[in-house]
Amino acid sequence: MSELTQPTGREDALRAVPRDDGSAPRALVLGATGYIGGRLTPRLLNAGYRVRILARDAVRAASFGWGEECEIFEGSADDEHAVASAMDDVDVVYYLIHSMSAGKGFEESDERAATTVATTAARAGVRRIVYLGGLHPDDVKLSPHLRSRVHVGEIFLESGVPTLVLQAGVVIGSGSASFEMIRHLTDVLPYMPAPKWVRNRIQPIAVRDVLHYLLGAARVDDRVNRAVDIGGPDVLRYGQMMNGYAVEAGLRQRAIAALPVLTPELASHWNECIMKDHAVDALIPRPEGGLTPYRRSVALALGRVDADAVETSWQDAEVTGAPSDPLPSDPDWAGRTVFTDKRSVATRASVAELWRVILGIGGENGWYSSPLLWAVRGLMDRVVGGVGLRRGRRSRTAARVGDAIDFWRVEAVDQTEDGHLLRLRAEMKVPGEAWLELRAVPDGDGARYEQRAVFFPRGLLGRLYWLAVLPFHGLIFSGMAARITAAAETGDHAGSGVLREDAPDPA
Incomplete structure (x- = not known):
């Protein structure tokens, strides 16, 4: 309890x-x-x-x-x-x-x-x-x-x-x-x-x-x-x-x-x-x-x-333990407007291999999707006074609660027999609050990659913002899911000494 x-x-x-x-x-x-x-x-x-x-x-x-x-x-x-x-x-x-x-x-x-x-x-x-x-x-x-x-x-x-x-x-x-x-x-x-x-x-x-x-x-x-x-x-x-x-x-x-x-x-x-x-x-x-x-x-x-x-x-939505600003306190039945984008991809890679890729995401390791779109989003954030992508990350191979990863903050790093979770809270300037969850879950002889973006809009502007970026989610989030699992299967993960071609310019 x-x-x-x-x-x-x-x-x-x-x-x-x-x-x-x-x-x-x-x-x-x-x-x-x-x-x-x-x-x-x-x-x-x-x-x-x-x-x-x-x-x-x-x-x-x-x-x-x-x-x-x-x-x-x-x-x-x-x-x-x-x-x-x-x-x-x-x-x-x-x-x-x-x-x-x-x-x-x-x-x-x-x-x-x-x-x-x-x-x-x-x-x-x-x-x-x-x-x-x-x-x-x-x-x-x-x-x-x-x-x-x-x-x-x-x-x-x-x-x-x-x-x-x-x-x-x-x-x-x-x-x-x-x-x-x-x-x-x-x-x-x-x-x-x-x-x-x-x-x-x-x-x-x-x-x-x-x-x-x-x-x-x-x-x-x-x-x-x-x-x-x-x-x-x-x-x-x-x-x-x-x-x-x-x-x-x-x-x-x-x-x-x-x-x-x-x-x-x-x-x-x-x-x-x-x-x-x-x-x-x-x-x-x-x-x-x-x-x-x-x-x-x-x-x-x-x-x-x-x-x-x-x-x-928001315990009923499996989001708990935020170190600073927690997810807004509303389970689904409370009626709060919540926008989500969910992706799931099976891979022959092991949970450990998939987790290494997840744990090294961001910074010079990249976001495993269109570098142009990420760079544009980072630039937009800097224009309005946000942190953009310039912060990078503390380590290429490890993440701990409280770490900054570009314009995200690590809220949870959980490893259990049922799977591993990395939860990031957005610190970019948006009309609402946003989180990104990446999971590595056992699935037969391999693993399953689960990805969820969560957005709580603030007012009418927040709802319009989500609708405006919705067309880009298919490019960004589907690309992330496909490339992260591919990297896990090929061993092209953080710490390998190989920078991905999609890595954004940390400057």
Whole structure:
């Protein structure tokens, strides 16, 4: 299990309180494979809980890094038999599911599942239910989804089982639906005409603070049965949130014009959501150091703070461990726009022979494709103030993390039985962020060369840039794949004393 960012669950104020007999309490997590649940589960383990999860797909749940440390029951929350089995000998139940992706009838599905869990928890003698609901104003029309979440909270509060409903608004963390919407709107649109509700106020909260409150909720006195609001230290308008994101993302602030239209149906999704009180402070102490400000939350979510690089990096896309600026913290399911170019070529060369060529790429050894195109790209970079190709590389035969190779920086050099990986991060001037991965993988009696270029565009210009260079990728990247494997087969690799004809001029 990866080292976790704050809160880790090991904080004294969040540790599990043993049962009367001294044994560790058991927590049942419903929704453990979701956005919040997937982060909460390993922290519960760290806090000293015995963790059990109920998931529709036990195989998928077991594939998580914490899977082997949990009891996994297969079933759905509306299956009374499955819920009863999972609820046996449980102290606290975390209910982190809702039917956001369901179509017609989702409110009935939410109600059915919540009623099943509430009834079964009461029958099993569960000590506490913790539910993450939605922050909402009183006496206004709510969106159907928010209305359903409020109703689910009411079901638990009326169940007879002490329940703490934590009501959060916009959760700021990579992959959260609200934050990704802010990201996409701000990235793509330099000017945003918007309905009047863009002036509504909202109180966002960092995902790390949500996790703090969820962990602390299990320690609240058993007599507490209520809903409380949770939020960060900043109250902002939607337009301020967008421009706060723009500043942290290195974009120009966006001009936002509030149009004199009401759009009542759409506005019901964007209620003014601020905390009505701070009653939660009497139940759960704030995190050490205080709640996370909005812009700090954005910086963490964007993966620009090294302390959070491990957990929030693009792990699902097999990109981790960057030494400086990590890959943006978005797995594929988060909805971030990602452009890739993938190549794979089988070769009769061994993994070791192929790896020697990969490890010596760049500098005077060349890039195994059109020297003219690489030289032009290097010149373009120097014209706009970039490093170009003039840096070369430290060694012709070796690369280590942190080394500069022309206008790339080495982020990873990994060698395992399953294959070897060299990952380079672009330091040329581009409207976005780019990486290049080169792999040597065992394949029968030979090896397979795998190559992947990854580009995260910044705004509209980044998307146009990718489209502009797309025609050249066929020449550059296909040429690289073919020539690297050919060099591995002929032994014409770095250290042989032979400079390739395609080597660019290092000057």
